[in-house]
Amino acid sequence: MKESRKKVPTGLTQVQFPESCHVCLIYENEEQRQKIVSEYIAIGLERGEIVRYFTDQTSPETVRSWLKKQGIEISEAEEKGDLGFAKAEKAYCPDGQFEPEAMINRTMNRYEESKNAGYKGSRACGEMSWALKGIPGSDRLLEYEVLLNNVSNSFPHSGMCQYDARLFDGATLFKILQIHPYIIAQGQLVQNPYYISYDYYSNIKNN
Amino acid sequence: MNKPKKTIEMGFTNEYFPESCHICLIYDSEEQRQKIVAEYLAAGIKQGEYISYFADQTTFDKVRFWLKGMAIEIPQDENNELMKFINALSYYNRDGKFEPEKIIEGVEQRYDNLKQKGYSGSRATGEMSWAIREGACIDRLLEYEVLLNKIDHPFPHTGMCQYDARLFDGATLFKVLQLHPYMIAHGQIVRNPFYIKPTQTEKR
Numbered sequence: 001m002k003e004s005r006k007k008v009p010t011g012l013t014q015v016q017f018p019e020s021c022h023v024c025l026i027y028e029n030e031e032q033r034q035k036i037v038s039e040y041i042a043i044g045l046e047r048g049e050i051v052r053y054f055t056d057q058t059s060p061e062t063v064r065s066w067l068k069k070q071g072i073e074i075s076e077a078e079e080k081g082d083l084g085f086a087k088a089e090k091a092y093c094p095d096g097q098f099e100p101e102a103m104i105n106r107t108m109n110r111y112e113e114s115k116n117a118g119y120k121g122s123r124a125c126g127e128m129s130w131a132l133k134g135i136p137g138s139d140r141l142l143e144y145e146v147l148l149n150n151v152s153n154s155f156p157h158s159g160m161c162q163y164d165a166r167l168f169d170g171a172t173l174f175k176i177l178q179i180h181p182y183i184i185a186q187g188q189l190v191q192n193p194y195y196i197s198y199d200y201y202s203n204i205k206n207n
Numbered sequence: 208m209n210k211p212k213k214t215i216e217m218g219f220t221n222e223y224f225p226e227s228c229h230i231c232l233i234y235d236s237e238e239q240r241q242k243i244v245a246e247y248l249a250a251g252i253k254q255g256e257y258i259s260y261f262a263d264q265t266t267f268d269k270v271r272f273w274l275k276g277m278a279i280e281i282p283q284d285e286n287n288e289l290m291k292f293i294n295a296l297s298y299y300n301r302d303g304k305f306e307p308e309k310i311i312e313g314v315e316q317r318y319d320n321l322k323q324k325g326y327s328g329s330r331a332t333g334e335m336s337w338a339i340r341e342g343a344c345i346d347r348l349l350e351y352e353v354l355l356n357k358i359d360h361p362f363p364h365t366g367m368c369q370y371d372a373r374l375f376d377g378a379t380l381f382k383v384l385q386l387h388p389y390m391i392a393h394g395q396i397v398r399n400p401f402y403i404k405p406t407q408t409e410k411r
Contacts, residue, residue, distance in 0.1 A: 028378050165381035173380055174235050174372035185400035193392040193400070 019121060019156035022148055023189060024180030026173065028165040036184055037125060038066045040160055044123040045077050050114040054088035054126035057164065082119075088130035098137030100144035104151055111157045123158045129167050142172075145179040149197070215328065215365065218250030219243050220395050226328055228365045229355050230396060231387030233380065235372045243391060244332060245273035247367055251330035252279055252289055256365075257321045261295035261333035263340075264371070295337035305344055307351035311358065318364060332367040335383075336374050345379055352386040357405045
């Protein structure tokens with residue numbers, strides 16, 4: 001438990017945030033996004049974490065080229081398995097449907113395995129537009145995000161959910177904004193003033 | 208010009224704010240909105256300010272009802288002394304065209320007039336969904352929001368732009384979020400970390 005309070009650099013700001021940091025990146029232009037995402041991946045690798053990137057709109061080649069542009073060499077990291085790409089659909093819905101609890105279990109297992117294999121931690125970055133494709137269970141996305149906040153105290157995993165504002169409707173985007181404790185605002189990682197805590201969220205849901 | 212800015216009550220928070228405060232209220236439930244808007248209006252009325260309500264989705268009777276719940280009796284006339292109730296679309300889109308510069312033109316003088324009439328300040332709130340109606344233009348609305356942030360002469364006017372998240376697309380809502388120095392989160396006014404200053408906007 002003590003370990004989960006560890007502070008780690010995220011690569012986006014000088015401020016150190018808890019290792020279990022659930023970050024939301026809402027963006028509407030590729031340039032903003034490229035810089036943030038590549039820094040986020042780079043700092044994870046630099047720290048000796050296992051880094052996973054779940055693609056939906058972007059190809060692994062594109063992400064590789066962003067990192068290259070920033071002067072970050074990743075071929076070795078990929079060979080060793082420190083950095084890996086997977087299709088978001090496969091990562092979030094391996095059985096053809098989305099189950100929040102199962103996804104969280106997989107994330108927790110990855111953290112355990114990476115610790116056992118000598119990694120310093122585990123970090124994942126996902127393009128959340130996979131949820132707009134009508135895959136069964138994808139309407140449970142918000143539930144998943146809330147659940148993740150509830151368990152992230154017990155396992156220090158960092159995750160960055162990428163939301164392209166151009167693909168989501170306003171109501172969904174506003175909800176998304178309220179369920180991430182940390183957000184990227186103007187390239188900086190900040191505590192999210194809109195964030196609604198898990199307990200509060202469950203209360204309004206139950207009432 | 209170094210005169211310290213007057214601070215005023217917003218109604219729904221105990222904190223005092225500068226008199227000229229451009230606030231964004233994004234909401235997805237009527238209950239949230241009603242509480243904040245009603246308290247915001249009530250505080251302005253109690254402070255003797257000139258109140259304008261630019262409506263798109265809400266009727267005058269409804270707003271009167273909210274305020275009645277707060278022991279404020281608004282006369283039935285939409286152009287009464289306590290609060291001006293104005294149709295947002297016909298105000299902003301006058302002559303079928305929205306020209307942000309024209310709306311802002313002369314605000315300083317209008318504000319001086321109000322002061323002379325004995326009002327202590329000016330406070331407005333608008334339901335911005337008028338901009339998604341036919342004939343209106345969302346891009347110009349965004350330009351208008353930037354222009355409001357650019358007014359650098361002393362124009363101590365407080366404004367709250369209401370955005371119903373259910374009516375706007377994600378990209379517009381995200382832009383809106385970046386154009387207000389203050390926002391409402393959990394019923395409190397907070398400095399908006401997403402806010403991009405006009406000078407930065409121009410560079411982009």
